[in-house]
Amino acid sequence: MNAVAKKHRSLPAAPAPPKKPKRGLLFFIALCSILAVLAAWKGADFLDLDEDGNLQLSSSREDQMQQRLKRLNQCEQYVLLAKFNGFYPCYSCGVDTTVFLHAGEVWKYGITIQGEKGRYRNWLTSLGLRYRVQYRGSIQECLRQETLKIYQYALLPENTIRTQPLIRPPGNKADL
Amino acid sequence: MYAPFVISSIVEDNPVGDKIDAHNVVLLEQLLNMNLQLSSYGTALMSIAVVFIGTVPENVIHQEEVTYAAGKKELYLQVRLPYTALLQATEPEVLSLMAKKYLQTLGDLAIKESAIDFAWERLVLDVQRLFAAAGLIA
Numbered sequence: 033m034n035a036v037a038k039k040h041r042s043l044p045a046a047p048a049p050p051k052k053p054k055r056g057l058l059f060f061i062a063l064c065s066i067l068a069v070l071a072a073w074k075g076a077d078f079l080d081l082d083e084d085g086n087l088q089l090s091s092s093r094e095d096q097m098q099q100r101l102k103r104l105n106q107c108e109q110y111v112l113l114a115k116f117n118g119f120y121p122c123y124s125c126g127v128d129t130t131v132f133l134h135a136g137e138v139w140k141y142g143i144t145i146q147g148e149k150g151r152y153r154n155w156l157t158s159l160g161l162r163y164r165v166q167y168r169g170s171i172q173e174c175l176r177q178e179t180l181k182i183y184q185y186a187l188l189p190e191n192t193i194r195t196q197p198l199i200r201p202p203g204n205k206a207d208l
Numbered sequence: 209m210y211a212p213f214v215i216s217s218i219v220e221d222n223p224v225g226d227k228i229d230a231h232n233v234v235l236l237e238q239l240l241n242m243n244l245q246l247s248s249y250g251t252a253l254m255s256i257a258v259v260f261i262g263t264v265p266e267n268v269i270h271q272e273e274v275t276y277a278a279g280k281k282e283l284y285l286q287v288r289l290p291y292t293a294l295l296q297a298t299e300p301e302v303l304s305l306m307a308k309k310y311l312q313t314l315g316d317l318a319i320k321e322s323a324i325d326f327a328w329e330r331l332v333l334d335v336q337r338l339f340a341a342a343g344l345i346a
Binding site for chain 2: 106108111113115116135136144145146153156157158159160161162163164165166168
């Protein structure tokens with residue numbers, strides 16, 4: 033190595049003085065973390081520990097889940113029928129917002145499980161409709177039945193007789 | 209609700225359901241609306257809806273209930289008709305069953321809801337007279 037090179041050789045960096053760990057800060061963070069976990073744990077009444085110390089759903093949450101699964105197997109596919117001859121809301125009539133239905137004609141197909149009373153109740157009391165149970169079973173099968181009926185509605189005589197047949201029942205906003 | 213007295217139904221899609229909803233639901237509703245003025249019994253109620261449940265007994269989705277919406281002044285009642293009786297009954301007999309159940313439900317409410325500003329007893333009496341005059345109850 034020549035003299036010039038020696039002159040411009042970079043000097044090894046002086047080792048940085050070891051940082052003293054800020055013990056106070058670390059302790060504070062650790063304490064906060066523990067407190068946060070404890071606080072969350074206290075509020076998490078949906079969790080429990082099993083005998084091996086593993087997390088599991090609390091018994092009340094587990095019961096709630098089983099109830100929900102049971103309800104999904106107690107599904108109902110229904111049809112809402114017009115009670116009177118008259119005009120009813122229509123979601124499939126293009127620019128028209130109502131359609132004339134004769135008493136007994138289909139307004140909507142739907143499904144429901146236990147505890148979902150709110151949706152069809154308003155239709156019964158505010159639109160002049162009646163409710164018929166067409167199928168009972170699991171939610172998957174109810175959805176299948178509903179789909180079949182919504183699509184096949186287009187072929188019903190009450191629909192084909194119209195000058196402009198509807199693609200789906202007047203009360204169904206979409207195919208599903 | 210579209211009328212002071214609303215009647216509707218939740219039934220099986222079978223001949224038993226026909227006995228309730230093919231004609232009787234509308235007959236009962238028209239009878240009440242054409243002969244009674246709900247507003248003459250007080251200000252607490254603008255409408256009373258009664259939905260008759262005519263489903264098989266093992267059905268758990270539809271239960272009897274009473275809901276009062278104070279804001280809208282609407283009373284919603286869901287009442288069950290005995291399915292075994294429906295199986296045997298003719299359509300006119302089912303109308304009579306519906307009238308009896310309607311009257312019984314209003315009578316029960318008249319006892320429970322006496323605090324509400326509404327002349328329950330007078331309404332029950334008038335409904336009873338109306339149904340009797342129509343030959344629906346003895």
